[in-house]
Amino acid sequence: MKNTLFTLSFLMVLISCSKVKSNKEIQQTVNKTDSITIKQIFNSALNEGQSYQWLNVLSNDIGGRLSGSPEAQQAVEWGEKLMTDLDFDKVWLQPIMVPHWVRGEKEEAYFIVNNTKFNVPICALGGSISTLENGITGEVIEVKSLKEAEELGEKLRGKIVFFNRPFDDTLIRTFQAYGGCVDQRYSGAMVTGKFGALGAIVRSMTNSIDDYPHTGVMSYGDLLEEEKVPTAAISTKAANLLSEYLKENPALKFYFKQSCKTLPDAPSFNVIGEITGSEFPEKYITVGGHLDSWDLGDGAHDDGAGIVQSIEVARLLKLNGIKPKHTIRVVLFMNEENGSKGGEKYAEEAKKNNENHIAALESDSGGFTPRGFSFDANGENQKLFISWKSLLAPYGLHDMEKGGSGADIGPLKNDTISLFGYRPDSQRYFNYHHAETDTFDKVNKRELELGAASMTSLIYLLDTYLK
Amino acid sequence: MKNTLFTLSFLMVLISCSKVKSNKEIQQTVNKTDSITIKQIFNSALNEGQSYQWLNVLSNDIGGRLSGSPEAQQAVEWGEKLMTDLDFDKVWLQPIMVPHWVRGEKEEAYFIVNNTKFNVPICALGGSISTLENGITGEVIEVKSLKEAEELGEKLRGKIVFFNRPFDDTLIRTFQAYGGCVDQRYSGAMVTGKFGALGAIVRSMTNSIDDYPHTGVMSYGDLLEEEKVPTAAISTKAANLLSEYLKENPALKFYFKQSCKTLPDAPSFNVIGEITGSEFPEKYITVGGHLDSWDLGDGAHDDGAGIVQSIEVARLLKLNGIKPKHTIRVVLFMNEENGSKGGEKYAEEAKKNNENHIAALESDSGGFTPRGFSFDANGENQKLFISWKSLLAPYGLHDMEKGGSGADIGPLKNDTISLFGYRPDSQRYFNYHHAETDTFDKVNKRELELGAASMTSLIYLLDTYLK
Numbered sequence: 001m002k003n004t005l006f007t008l009s010f011l012m013v014l015i016s017c018s019k020v021k022s023n024k025e026i027q028q029t030v031n032k033t034d035s036i037t038i039k040q041i042f043n044s045a046l047n048e049g050q051s052y053q054w055l056n057v058l059s060n061d062i063g064g065r066l067s068g069s070p071e072a073q074q075a076v077e078w079g080e081k082l083m084t085d086l087d088f089d090k091v092w093l094q095p096i097m098v099p100h101w102v103r104g105e106k107e108e109a110y111f112i113v114n115n116t117k118f119n120v121p122i123c124a125l126g127g128s129i130s131t132l133e134n135g136i137t138g139e140v141i142e143v144k145s146l147k148e149a150e151e152l153g154e155k156l157r158g159k160i161v162f163f164n165r166p167f168d169d170t171l172i173r174t175f176q177a178y179g180g181c182v183d184q185r186y187s188g189a190m191v192t193g194k195f196g197a198l199g200a201i202v203r204s205m206t207n208s209i210d211d212y213p214h215t216g217v218m219s220y221g222d223l224l225e226e227e228k229v230p231t232a233a234i235s236t237k238a239a240n241l242l243s244e245y246l247k248e249n250p251a252l253k254f255y256f257k258q259s260c261k262t263l264p265d266a267p268s269f270n271v272i273g274e275i276t277g278s279e280f281p282e283k284y285i286t287v288g289g290h291l292d293s294w295d296l297g298d299g300a301h302d303d304g305a306g307i308v309q310s311i312e313v314a315r316l317l318k319l320n321g322i323k324p325k326h327t328i329r330v331v332l333f334m335n336e337e338n339g340s341k342g343g344e345k346y347a348e349e350a351k352k353n354n355e356n357h358i359a360a361l362e363s364d365s366g367g368f369t370p371r372g373f374s375f376d377a378n379g380e381n382q383k384l385f386i387s388w389k390s391l392l393a394p395y396g397l398h399d400m401e402k403g404g405s406g407a408d409i410g411p412l413k414n415d416t417i418s419l420f421g422y423r424p425d426s427q428r429y430f431n432y433h434h435a436e437t438d439t440f441d442k443v444n445k446r447e448l449e450l451g452a453a454s455m456t457s458l459i460y461l462l463d464t465y466l467k
Numbered sequence: 468m469k470n471t472l473f474t475l476s477f478l479m480v481l482i483s484c485s486k487v488k489s490n491k492e493i494q495q496t497v498n499k500t501d502s503i504t505i506k507q508i509f510n511s512a513l514n515e516g517q518s519y520q521w522l523n524v525l526s527n528d529i530g531g532r533l534s535g536s537p538e539a540q541q542a543v544e545w546g547e548k549l550m551t552d553l554d555f556d557k558v559w560l561q562p563i564m565v566p567h568w569v570r571g572e573k574e575e576a577y578f579i580v581n582n583t584k585f586n587v588p589i590c591a592l593g594g595s596i597s598t599l600e601n602g603i604t605g606e607v608i609e610v611k612s613l614k615e616a617e618e619l620g621e622k623l624r625g626k627i628v629f630f631n632r633p634f635d636d637t638l639i640r641t642f643q644a645y646g647g648c649v650d651q652r653y654s655g656a657m658v659t660g661k662f663g664a665l666g667a668i669v670r671s672m673t674n675s676i677d678d679y680p681h682t683g684v685m686s687y688g689d690l691l692e693e694e695k696v697p698t699a700a701i702s703t704k705a706a707n708l709l710s711e712y713l714k715e716n717p718a719l720k721f722y723f724k725q726s727c728k729t730l731p732d733a734p735s736f737n738v739i740g741e742i743t744g745s746e747f748p749e750k751y752i753t754v755g756g757h758l759d760s761w762d763l764g765d766g767a768h769d770d771g772a773g774i775v776q777s778i779e780v781a782r783l784l785k786l787n788g789i790k791p792k793h794t795i796r797v798v799l800f801m802n803e804e805n806g807s808k809g810g811e812k813y814a815e816e817a818k819k820n821n822e823n824h825i826a827a828l829e830s831d832s833g834g835f836t837p838r839g840f841s842f843d844a845n846g847e848n849q850k851l852f853i854s855w856k857s858l859l860a861p862y863g864l865h866d867m868e869k870g871g872s873g874a875d876i877g878p879l880k881n882d883t884i885s886l887f888g889y890r891p892d893s894q895r896y897f898n899y900h901h902a903e904t905d906t907f908d909k910v911n912k913r914e915l916e917l918g919a920a921s922m923t924s925l926i927y928l929l930d931t932y933l934k
Contacts, residue, residue, distance in 0.1 A: 042637065042639070043637040046636045046637050047636055047637060169513040169514055169913070170509065170510040170513050170514060172509070172861065172862055172863065172917075174913075207913060208912070369836065369892050369894050371863070393865070394639065395639055396639065396838070396892070398860070398865040425836050425863070425892065427836050427911055427913045427914050427917070428911050428913075428914070431911070444894055444895050444898070445675070446636070446641075446674060446894045446895075447894050447895070450639075450894070
């Protein structure tokens with residue numbers, strides 16, 4: 001008995017130690033030269049980076065660039081020229097048709113309590129219809145969820161429905177708070193329109209309590225034309241104020257006016273640049289962001305940052321003498337904000353052409369200080385990616401974990417591809433997201449450059465170790 | 468032989484596994500309730516935090532508060548009142564004498580090349596003497612190091628010595644780049660004054676290439692009165708421009724004027740608040756930042772952030788029903804910027820009163836998003852601290868490693884105390900440090916609050932596990 005126990009415990013010890021060993025084996029695949037190469041990539045990004053200057057042009061010379069706008073077309077031409085000038089092996093435009101929504105004149109809104117008028121910072125949501133030419137006025141029903149609105153049903157008739165569920169500030173990653181609220185913005189009109197509401201207003205999607213309305217895409221789903229209602233976002237400060245006044249004055253009148261409209265779909269493009277792989281030219285690794293942005297700011301964080309970082313990936317590889325084995329595609333996706341036509345088209349063409357895409361990386365979380373990557377990949381590769389943690393940690397890239405990737409590369413998903421999202425620090429992102437405050441001056445040069453270097457390092461590792 | 472080898476290898480396996488076990492044992496001291504408590508601390512900081520509102524008062528109502536200034540005195544009174552209002556068990560002022568340097572009128576500087584005048588953003592360094600009333604003019608000698616200046620020796624006579632070694636941008640932690648340059652600012656005049664130079668100008672201590680001069684303390688060391696020369700910082704953009712023009716025009720004339728002076732030492736105070744320990748009231752854990760700031764900005768990041776976070780630590784403990792076993796001292800240190808008299812005095816009094824200080828934490832790296840803590844402690848405690856990593860990582864606190872703590876708590880160092888520095892992300896810090904851009908609007912509310920929660924969590928763990 002004693003002997004059996006002894007043998008058993010010895011075996012268990014061996015088993016537990018062999019586990020450690022198998023992780024070690026993976027660690028060993030990480031060559032010392034990787035650590036030197038990554039250091040060189042970061043050095044060159046910080047000493048000779050171009051991304052910040054490029055972002056200055058995209059943000060300040062071109063500006064906000066909603067799909068179908070002249071600015072979006074300028075951005076396409078800028079991206080094509082830049083990648084051509086950078087000597088990519090191949091640069092081309094991939095034609096798509098995109099939704100074409102225009103904001104029209106600046107929106108107006110106020111509410112009146114005891115003859116006092118409170119002006120409300122407001123903006124139409126992307127895809128919304130206009131109000132009547134002189135605006136609309138109605139009583140307000142405040143709700144905290146789509147479900148609550150649905151349950152009110154017919155009581156919404158003739159009312160302006162006010163969706164006011166705030167961000168959960170206790171969520172450390174602010175994207176989770178956004179994810180917990182954004183159904184109000186996307187589906188608010190869909191739920192209330194069918195009950196004959198006059199319109200819908202939505203608390204802006206931000207942690208910050210301030211005076212800026214944040215736009216973003218909304219949908220009418222399957223509503224009939226006559227069921228569609230105008231929909232807008234109001235600033236969080238105004239939302240708090242309105243909510244306060246509604247408690248004492250449930251019959252107060254809210255007015256808003258907007259003249260936005262949807263024009264026929266417009267022709268546009270994904271912009272694609274390629275560095276042809278030296279060993280496996282028929283295997284693709286894609287890196288990209290989205291070239292379109294909302295119209296209120298200049299789209300510096302969303303997603304000018306992702307665009308310039310993706311182009312910088314190719315430049316930094318070249319600058320450091322790294323000749324990728326696989327073909328690296330830099331894709332400036334069009335129309336992420338209100339249709340995702342660019343991402344869909346790219347995947348569709350890849351399928352049609354029987355392309356073998358082994359990995360893709362998207363940067364669409366702002367140009368902030370690096371935190372890591374999330375990945376969506378099969379089990380064997382997951383172990384490999386996690387084994388890179390020690391290589392990336394010195395650069396603040398501690399997070400290497402399962403999670404979503406990005407809206408533009410999502411359509412590439414299949415059983416074999418590894419999809420990655422670049423995950424910078426998220427604390428400030430929703431202060432600027434889709435608002436007039438998303439401007440170049442909010443981007444810190446070093447943070448942007450560190451992001452470009454982080455992405456380049458990941459692409460380097462993927463190119464080196466993925467099969 | 469075979470048997471011996473077998474026994475030997477078995478023993479080695481056991482030894483290597485026992486190592487794992489001993490780490491596990493430490494891990495087990497980390498109770499599950501700790502993770503719940505830390506979550507509660509973060510929730511309350513993010514939902515009901517006060518630090519941001521306090522910082523608004525300190526930055527915007529009081530403003531820059533250099534030692535000896537009326538604003539520094541206002542800050543003392545504000546801190547004393549705030550901690551009293553928050554029902555600390557004890558609040559008192561600890562008298563000290565502080566250096567009293569005043570800037571005087573706004574500085575002026577320019578250089579002339581081919582009759583074209585280039586204005587230079589400039590500010591006197593703290594502790595510097597003034598120029599002649601009408602300023603001084605001289606030829607410029609550019610150097611990259613104190614050693615280079617020292618070697619030029621007598622060639623410096625009658626010249627303005629221009630220290631122009633830039634930050635090493637490839638260092639991921641910007642404090643390391645600062646550490647690699649700041650000798651020019653602190654000792655530039657000390658080295659050049661003895662050779663009869665007219666004055667010294669120093670490239671601002673920042674990664675950013677912009678138009679803001681960054682002040683900071685300098686020293687004349689043992690120079691005789693007549694050897695002292697006026698010393699100032701110029702903006703990085705101006706430094707680059709001047710350096711460029713010097714190549715073609717080595718004889719160009721640089722002019723600067725400043726009217727700063729050092730007044731007699733002034734009376735001031737550390738502000739101390741105490742929560743008396745329930746089990747070991749005679750054992751102290753100190754948490755603090757520095758109340759003084761440079762005069763150019765409003766000292767929001769340096770170190771208003773550390774001040775309000777330290778006070779918030781005590782409030783968050785109380786709010787979450789945590790009754791510390793040890794006595795927690797919140798210390799608002801005076802005069803970190805140009806004399807460290809507050810830190811010295813606090814340690815001196817602690818020694819005189821035979822106080823048993825077991826730990827101290829300083830926040831003096833800005834109110835940015837959390838990255839971790841550095842510690843200076845003995846070996847056994849180091850293991851304990853590292854075992855907390857998994858508790859802190861969900862909040863972005865990945866760095867828990869040996870390193871410096873802070874200038875104010877440094878004088879407490881002995882063989883047994885554990886000293887900690889709070890280490891937020893450092894990418895933006897030197898854009899603002901000691902410049903007019905260090906203002907409240909550069910602080911993000913969530914980042915500040917996350918810092919306060921991080922510090923509270925560490926103090927909670929120290930109070931729970933340190934002996």
